[in-house]
Every structure is written in structure tokens, then in C-alpha cells.
Amino acid sequence: MADSGTKGIKTVLHPVADLEKAKAVYTALLGVEPATDGPFYVGFDAAGQHIGLVPGGGPQGMTSPVAYWHVPDIEAKLADLLATGATVKEPVRDVGGNRLVAAVTDLDGNVLGLIQD
Known part of the structure; x- marks a missing residue:
């Protein structure tokens, strides 16, 4: 295999129906305010991880959370x-x-x- 290494899972994106309501839930869960807060994406940086909220699953059409390997x-x-x-x-x-x-x-x-x- 050309490259077997990863830096682990550091990013997880979640599709959400209502961005404002989801933002409140994840702010309470993570205990931090969003690092990125826009109409098409809200992202949190907490404990070395990035948690992203994607309204309607975004252009990629996510229907469930996706873990991203770095x-x-x-x-x-x-x-x-x-x-x-x-x-x-x-x-x-x-x-x-x-x-x-x-x-x-x-x-x-x-x-x-x-x-x-």
C-alpha cells in the first residue's frame, strides 16, 4: 500500500434539519461556542476534535454522521x-x-x- 498512516479521526460532520436548534444542542454538549458559525456550516473545536453541523446534509447529501480520517x-x-x-x-x-x-x-x-x- 502506498500510504498506510492516518492521523486518526479528528473531524465528524453531522447532518441537521434545523441549524439553530442543533447549534444550541452541540454548544451545550461541548461546552464551547462555535469556532465557525455560518448559514451553511457551524463548526466546533473541542478536546482536539472538530464537530461540524451541515444543514440538510449539505451538497454531499449526508444522511448520517460521517467521521473523517485525517x-x-x-x-x-x-x-x-x-x-x-x-x-x-x-x-x-x-x-x-x-x-x-x-x-x-x-x-x-x-x-x-x-x-x-
Whole structure:
């Protein structure tokens, strides 16, 4: 395999129906105010993790939370996963700030997110 290392799961995105109500729930849960607070995304940084709220599942159409594995080389990790039979759910894309994201579906239908900073 080209690159077997990850930096672990540090980001979890949650689709939400009502962003304001969800923001209140996660603020109470995490005990911190959002680090990012916009109409299309609210993000919290707590205990070394990033928790994101995505209204309506966002453009990627999330229907359940997605954990994102932080990797040093997203293209190599994507190739490793595809070689095992995983399929691309979201191709690699730049979401700004030199951050690349992608997602695959494993053989059991689970969505695995990837992030490269």
C-alpha cells in the first residue's frame, strides 16, 4: 500500500434539519461556542476534535454522521481504499484553506471520510 498512516479521526460532520436548534444542542454538549458559525456550516473545536453541523446534509447529501480520517496524502489513501473494493462517494475536492476532502463507501455501505490539510 502506498500510504498506510492516518492521523486518526479528528473531524465528524453531522447532518441537521434545523441549524439553530442543533447549534444550541452541540454548544451545550461541548461546552464551547462555535469556532465557525455560518448559514451553511457551524463548526466546533473541542478536546482536539472538530464537530461540524451541515444543514440538510449539505451538497454531499449526508444522511448520517460521517467521521473523517485525517491523512497525509489523500490521493494515495484513496487509491489504497479503491484497491480494496471501496467506491468513491465524494471525489477529492478543495474546500478552502489548503484542505482537501473525499469520501468512499466501504463494502458494507459505510461512508469513510478523508481529509488532508
